[in-house]
Amino acid sequence: MNEEFRSGFACFVGRPNVGKSTLMNALVGTKVAITSSKPQTTRRTIRGIVHRPDAQLVIVDTPGLHRPRTLLGERLDSLVLSTLNEVDVIVFCVPANEPIGKGDRFIANKLSSVGRTPVIAAVTKCDLADRERIAEQLLAVSKLSEFAEIVPVSAQTGERLDVLADLLVARLPHGVPLYPGGELTDEPEQVLVAELIREAALEGVRDELPHSIAVVVEEMIPREGRDDLLDVYANMYVERPSQKAIVIGRKGERLKEVGTRARKQIEALLGTHVYLDLRLKVAKDWQRDPKQLRRLGFYD
Incomplete structure (x- = not known):
């Protein structure tokens, strides 16, 4: 056993749409989390x-912390906060191109109470x-809280990703590999396919629909x-008939585009x-219904 080897967990947190999933994909070297310009894309760890x-x-990678307006939102926030206590180091993500806001201050305040875990x-x-x-942003972030390090990065260009990785590894405990098989994620294939x-x-739906x-x-x-x-049978759920019409699109063109785009991504994932076989169904107000949340995989 290599006594210098380190292994452990790092958690990425931040408000919605700050680039957490894209950053994780860049560090891993392949796509393991879906990304979108729409907030609240990530719904599970x-x-x-x-x-x-x-x-x-x-x-x-965690869902973006935000002020929840639905039962789903409450469960996602609870998921993030519970994860903070289970990792060796936390990465607080703030985008360089947007001013510091209430959401960033809220999260920085939450992180100040996580005990000894470095941030x-x-x-x-x-x-x-x-x-x-x-x-300017580095200075603004430094005023939010006491951080172990502050590092500027770009997942798109790869700028200083190696620096961030080194900073995270340095804070992991010594130990053996937790996943000795060389896998890049522990997500079940069916979950990854559903996410794709x-x-x-x-892509291309109205802002209120995601x-x-x-x-x-x-x-x-x-x-x-x-x-x-491989035959894949999947159901896509929306909350209202009017949303169903949006996803289907004119003469079914949008739903066909969704199926084609998803199939190519799934084929790339599974080789x-x-x-x-993609079916579109209405599950009325599922984000607020505990029974339907459980059926769709969002547990207490």
Whole structure:
């Protein structure tokens, strides 16, 4: 056993749409979490695994912390706060191209009460800001709280990602690899496939719709007599008939686009041809209904 080897967990937190999932994907080196310009894209804790000769870093991407307006929102916030107490280091993400707001201050205040867990502030999306703006943001972030480190990064260009990774690894305990098989995520394939379908649906829909979309993969089975084709049966849920019409689009064109986009992503993920059977259903006000939340995979 390499006594210098380190392994442990880092949690990414921040308000919605600050680049947490994109940053995790960049550090892992492949897509393990869906991304979108729409807030609240992430709805569960996703683990991405970074393998290095000297360490194994397990990154936990969390939903964006926000003031919840639904039961789903309350459960997502509770999920984030419980995760903070289970990791070795926390990364607080603040974008370089947006002013510090109430949401950032709220989260910084929450992080100040997590005990001894070190918190590193990452100023994200530095490719969208000039040097002067980045310097201003670094100063503004430093005034939010006492951070172990503050580092500017860009997931798009790779700027200082190695620095961030080194800072995180340095704060992990010594130990053996937690995932010795070399996998890049511990998410079940059906969950990853459902997330890819939801990501495809988020593209091009109206701003109010993303929070109302949920996807459940009911079955994934090889086609009988074919070893190169997987049949995927999935249901996409919205909350109202009017939303169903938005997703379907004119003459069904938008739903067809969603299916095509999702199928290509699923094939890339699984490395096989896919037949996607995607059904669209209405689950009235599911974000506020405990029974329906459980059915859709959001537990207490």
